[in-house]
Amino acid sequence: MVVWLEVILRPGQSGQAGIDCLGPQISGVQGSATESSVTFSFTTDEPGTTVVTYGSSTPPATVVSDDSLTTQHTITVDGMTPCTRIYFHVGSADALGNVGVDTNGGNFYTVETAGWGSFLTETFDSDPGWAIENGGFPTTGWAFGQPTGQGQDSYGAPDPTSGSTGDNVYGVNLLGDAPASTGTNELKLTTPVIDLSAATSARLRFRRWLGVEQDYYDHARIRLSTDGGASWQTVWENGDDTIDDAAWVEQIVELPQAVGSSEVQIRWTYGSSDSLWNYCGWNIDDVVVEGAMPCDSIPLFIDGFETGDCGGWGSAIGEN
Numbered sequence: 001m002v003v004w005l006e007v008i009l010r011p012g013q014s015g016q017a018g019i020d021c022l023g024p025q026i027s028g029v030q031g032s033a034t035e036s037s038v039t040f041s042f043t044t045d046e047p048g049t050t051v052v053t054y055g056s057s058t059p060p061a062t063v064v065s066d067d068s069l070t071t072q073h074t075i076t077v078d079g080m081t082p083c084t085r086i087y088f089h090v091g092s093a094d095a096l097g098n099v100g101v102d103t104n105g106g107n108f109y110t111v112e113t114a115g116w117g118s119f120l121t122e123t124f125d126s127d128p129g130w131a132i133e134n135g136g137f138p139t140t141g142w143a144f145g146q147p148t149g150q151g152q153d154s155y156g157a158p159d160p161t162s163g164s165t166g167d168n169v170y171g172v173n174l175l176g177d178a179p180a181s182t183g184t185n186e187l188k189l190t191t192p193v194i195d196l197s198a199a200t201s202a203r204l205r206f207r208r209w210l211g212v213e214q215d216y217y218d219h220a221r222i223r224l225s226t227d228g229g230a231s232w233q234t235v236w237e238n239g240d241d242t243i244d245d246a247a248w249v250e251q252i253v254e255l256p257q258a259v260g261s262s263e264v265q266i267r268w269t270y271g272s273s274d275s276l277w278n279y280c281g282w283n284i285d286d287v288v289v290e291g292a293m294p295c296d297s298i299p300l301f302i303d304g305f306e307t308g309d310c311g312g313w314g315s316a317i318g319e320n
């Protein structure tokens with residue numbers, strides 16, 4: 001009798017009462033993926049739990065679930081390997097415990113994670129010959145080579161004495177502090193054109209040893225061009241706190257604006273600067289432009305990993 005009472009009093013039920021012994025009807029099953037995550041989604045005709053069983057082989061065996069009752073079901077799983085086919089089926093249980101499942105007729109649903117790789121990798125073990133524009137500061141501007149650990153006035157940490165890896169960096173004045181009184185003259189270091197036409201996400205990742213006074217006085221920026229240098233937008237700049245790196249740090253800059261462009265260039269700038277308080281300026285090393293892309297774009301990779309083994313790339317996913 002208790003069961004009958006519960007059924008009759010269920011909210012939204014009208015007309016003649018009866019026992020609900022059907023599980024939720026499932027429709028709209030979908031899987032969507034990045035290089036490192038898969039989002040499973042489906043809808044049901046009545047509120048139910050969310051159960052997804054997935055795996056890289058059949059039958060899938062890893063279960064993720066959410067006990068809250070809903071008709072719009074979504075679960076995201078992180079930590080996936082790039083270029084991997086994921087098989088899955090879904091299920092849902094209503095408030096009375098009746099279960100609906102959808103295995104795609106026993107064939108399972110599939111979704112494939114994207115590839116992940118590098119579009120540009122420079123270790124600076126040798127000089128890649130990037131473009132330098134130093135305006136009126138040819139001897140104290142950008143140069144390639146081994147920094148010398150000098151800082152010519154009393155403010156901030158000195159330059160490093162080597163790269164983050166290896167001897168060399170691109171740095172602003174390898175013999176000491178960045179120049180004073182550059183006016184509006186920006187000292188520029190610019191990458192060659194990088195092809196991101198296959199990318200579905202993009203970011204710049206590099207090692208930095210930077211000293212620059214707060215932006216009321218001195219300026220350090222990273223700029224992006226997606227038209228081969230015709231126009232530039234700022235994607236990072238120093239703020240109202242002085243930056244005084246005394247060790248190598250990793251900097252990551254997301255570049256969503258660069259996705260799909262075949263004419264990407266990245267530029268590091270120093271200046272304008274005022275006449276006082278000169279810090280060591282930029283030192284950069286181990287520059288990588290990386291992102292997600294379709295797995296069939298593998299031959300485009302230029303980082304020496306063209307083996308087709310996407311798993312070998314790892315996935316240093318993170319935000320900064």
Ligand SMILES: [Ca+2]
Binds near residue numbers: 125168285
């Ligand atoms: Ca290096």
Ligand SMILES: [Ca+2]
Binds near residue numbers: 273274
């Ligand atoms: Ca200054």
Ligand SMILES: [Ca+2]
Binds near residue numbers: 173174176281
């Ligand atoms: Ca310097």
